[in-house]
Amino acid sequence: MKRKLCMLLLSLCIACTAAGCGGKDSSSDKSADKAASPAFEGRLVSTSEKEVAKIVELGEYKGLSVDKTIEDVTDDQVEYQLSIILNSSTVEVEDPEAQAASGDVVNINYKGTQDGVAFDGGTADDYDLTLGSGSFIEGFEDGLIGAKKGETRELNLTFPEDYTDPDLSGQDVVFTVKVNAIKRVPEFSDEWVKNNSEYENTEEYKQGIREDLEASNLFNADSNVKNEAWNQVLTNSNVKEYPDKDLDTALEEYNDSIKSYADQMGQSVEEFLKAQNITKKQLEEESKQYAQYKLKQNLVVQAIMDKEGFSLEDEGCQESVAKMEKDYGISLDDMIEQYGENTVKETVALTRVMDYIIENAKVNTVAGSSDGKEGILADEDENETENTEE
Numbered sequence: 001m002k003r004k005l006c007m008l009l010l011s012l013c014i015a016c017t018a019a020g021c022g023g024k025d026s027s028s029d030k031s032a033d034k035a036a037s038p039a040f041e042g043r044l045v046s047t048s049e050k051e052v053a054k055i056v057e058l059g060e061y062k063g064l065s066v067d068k069t070i071e072d073v074t075d076d077q078v079e080y081q082l083s084i085i086l087n088s089s090t091v092e093v094e095d096p097e098a099q100a101a102s103g104d105v106v107n108i109n110y111k112g113t114q115d116g117v118a119f120d121g122g123t124a125d126d127y128d129l130t131l132g133s134g135s136f137i138e139g140f141e142d143g144l145i146g147a148k149k150g151e152t153r154e155l156n157l158t159f160p161e162d163y164t165d166p167d168l169s170g171q172d173v174v175f176t177v178k179v180n181a182i183k184r185v186p187e188f189s190d191e192w193v194k195n196n197s198e199y200e201n202t203e204e205y206k207q208g209i210r211e212d213l214e215a216s217n218l219f220n221a222d223s224n225v226k227n228e229a230w231n232q233v234l235t236n237s238n239v240k241e242y243p244d245k246d247l248d249t250a251l252e253e254y255n256d257s258i259k260s261y262a263d264q265m266g267q268s269v270e271e272f273l274k275a276q277n278i279t280k281k282q283l284e285e286e287s288k289q290y291a292q293y294k295l296k297q298n299l300v301v302q303a304i305m306d307k308e309g310f311s312l313e314d315e316g317c318q319e320s321v322a323k324m325e326k327d328y329g330i331s332l333d334d335m336i337e338q339y340g341e342n343t344v345k346e347t348v349a350l351t352r353v354m355d356y357i358i359e360n361a362k363v364n365t366v367a368g369s370s371d372g373k374e375g376i377l378a379d380e381d382e383n384e385t386e387n388t389e390e
C-alpha cells in the first residue's frame with residue numbers, strides 16, 4: 001500500500017501514450033486545425049538549456065536495441081470475446097410460458113427479510129441477475145430456475161458463516177423475488193450476424209473479432225516497446241541536482257492530486273489517508289519520490305529536446321498533439337480539462353521524444369505465442385521502424 005498512490009500518480013503522464021484508446025474519425029479534422037498553431041509554449045522545467053545541460057547526464061538514447069513482442073491470437077481468445085459480445089446482446093424472451101434457465105438473465109425485484117423484518121442491503125428493484133453466475137448467496141440463483149415471467153417465489157436461504165456482514169453471517173433469511181423479465185443470450189447464427197453486424201456469416205464475424213484482437217495486440221506491442229526504450233533512457237540518465245522551484249511545483253501537484261482524490265470520495269485528506277492505510281510520514285516520503293521521479297523525467301525529456309533542437313512549439317510536438325487527439329477521440333481542451341495542462345504538456349513532449357527514440361532504435365519484432373515460446377521474426381532497423389499507430 002505504501003507505493004500505491006505514488007505509482008498511480010507516476011503513471012498518469014505516460015498513460016496518454018500507453019493506453020490503447022480507439023481513434024475516432026470525428027476528431028481528426030479538429031486535430032488538424034488545432035495543429036496549425038502551437039498548442040504549448042515554453043519549457044517543461046524552469047531551468048535554462050545551459051543549466052539543464054549541467055545537471056543532466058543523458059544516457060544513450062540513439063541506437064537502442066529493444067524487442068517488440070506481438071502476442072498471437074488464439075481460438076480460445078476469439079471464443080471468449082465472442083461470448084462477451086453475445087452476453088451483452090441478450091434479448092427478452094416473449095413466450096409467457098418460457099422458464100428461466102441457467103445462463104439466462106432475469107430482471108427481478110427482491111426483498112430479503114429476517115424474522116419478518118427487512119435487512120439493510122437486501123432489497124432491490126429492476127435488478128439484472130445472470131443465473132449461474134454465483135453473484136448471490138448459495139440457493140438464490142438455483143431457486144429461480146424454472147420461474148416464469150411475472151412469477152413470485154419465496155426463497156428460504158441461509159447466509160454463509162464467513163459472510164462479510166457479521167449481523168447476517170450464518171443467519172436464516174427469506175427472499176421474496178418477483179421475475180419481471182427473462183432475457184436470453186442469442187444463438188450465434190448467420191441470421192444474428194446479418195442483423196447485428198456488417199458481416200454475412202459466423203465465420204466472417206469470428207475473423208473480424210480475430211483481426212480486432214490482432215490490431216489491439218499490435219497497438220499494445222508498439223506502446224510497450226516505446227515504454228521499454230524510454231525506461232532504458234531514463235534509468236541510464238543521471239540528474240545531479242533537482243531545481244528547488246520545479247521540485248516544489250511537483251510536490252504541490254502531488255498534494256493537490258491527493259486532495260482531489262479525497263474530494264472525489266467525499267473525504268478529508270486525513271480520512272482518505274486513513275482509508276488507504278497511509279500515514280502522514282509515508283505520504284511525505286511518497287510525495288518526495290513522486291516529485292523527484294517526475295522532475296527527473298521532465299529534465300531528461302527537456303535535455304533530449306534541447307540537444308536535438310526540439311521545442312513545444314515545433315511541428316513534431318504539434319503532430320503529437322494531433323495524434324493524441326485522434327487516439328483519445330477528444331479535443332486538446334478536453335484533455336487539459338480532464339488531466340490538467342501540465343500533465344498534457346508533459347505527455348506531448350514525452351510522446352515527441354519517445355517517437356524520436358524509436359525512430360533511431362533497432363527494434364527486434366518478436367512473436368509471442370500461447371505456449372510461451374517466442375522467436376524473432378524480423379529486425380526493424382534505424383529509421384525503418386513501422387509506425388503502426390498512425
